[in-house]
Amino acid sequence: MKIFSAKLVCSAPESSQFPRDNLPEFAFIGRSNVGKSSLINSLLKQRHLARTSSTPGRTRLINFFRINENFYFVDCPGYGYSKASKILRRSWSHLIDQYLEERKQLCSCVVIIDSRIGPTPLDVGTIKWLQQLLIPFFVVLTKADKLNRSELQKSLKHTESLVSGVPVLAYSSTKGIGHNQVWLLLNNYV
Numbered sequence: 773m774k775i776f777s778a779k780l781v782c783s784a785p786e787s788s789q790f791p792r793d794n795l796p797e798f799a800f801i802g803r804s805n806v807g808k809s810s811l812i813n814s815l816l817k818q819r820h821l822a823r824t825s826s827t828p829g830r831t832r833l834i835n836f837f838r839i840n841e842n843f844y845f846v847d848c849p850g851y852g853y854s855k856a857s858k859i860l861r862r863s864w865s866h867l868i869d870q871y872l873e874e875r876k877q878l879c880s881c882v883v884i885i886d887s888r889i890g891p892t893p894l895d896v897g898t899i900k901w902l903q904q905l906l907i908p909f910f911v912v913l914t915k916a917d918k919l920n921r922s923e924l925q926k927s928l929k930h931t932e933s934l935v936s937g938v939p940v941l942a943y944s945s946t947k948g949i950g951h952n953q954v955w956l957l958l959n960n961y962v
């Protein structure tokens with residue numbers, strides 16, 4: 773995919789502020805610090821479009837990036853950040869639930885999981901929720917550069933066994949591993 777333009781058009785604290793132009797959307801969801809914002813930057817070959825940080829819980833609002841004036845990448849707050857207050861955690865997860873339940877223009881979710889950790893109960897819960905809502909999704913295992921080949925194969929197999937039939941791809945934002953494969957799946961929708 774050739775990227776002509778990519779801009780942050782909205783950081784929404786609540787659903788009334790989601791964009792209203794009805795373009796197709798891809799949502800990037802996963803645990804805090806798993807590499808969601810880095811994946812978005814890497815796919816768009818941008819360095820600082822989505823804010824990344826080694827401090828978990830950095831993305832607190834739902835950020836909408838309009839790409840090529842044609843579709844959106846949606847960067848969601850990470851779930852499961854244990855140091856955030858209970859109230860904050862509840863408001864983030866309420867915001868994400870609202871987004872997933874209501875958003876008609878949502879084409880597909882990209883569920884992001886740390887390849888070194890594999891799916892946690894929270895990830896499995898999210899996947900079940902997407903299946904219940906009939907939202908298409910695929911899984912990206914990030915930080916693949918941190919594993920050797922056999923560890924990565926093991927992680928892929930283990931994740932595949934938990935999400936039978938759903939594509940699972942390895943990705944590294946630092947090395948660009950998986951870039952074309954992720955775009956191939958996204959291209960099915962735009």
Ligand SMILES: Nc1nc2c(ncn2[C@@H]2O[C@H](COP(=O)(O)OP(=O)(O)OP(=O)(O)O)[C@@H](O)[C@H]2O)c(=O)[nH]1
Pocket residue numbers: 803804805806807808809810811823824825826827828829830831832849850851914915916917918943944945946947
């Ligand atoms: N080695 C390596 N580090 C990565 C990769 N992806 C992300 N990181 C690092 O992981 C940390 C978290 O990345 P973010 O992209 O901010 O993670 P996030 O999921 O958006 O985090 P929150 O917004 O806080 O939920 C940063 O220090 C990144 O540099 C990767 O593929 N390889």
Ligand SMILES: [Mg+2]
Pocket residue numbers: 808809810823824830831847
């Ligand atoms: Mg982020």
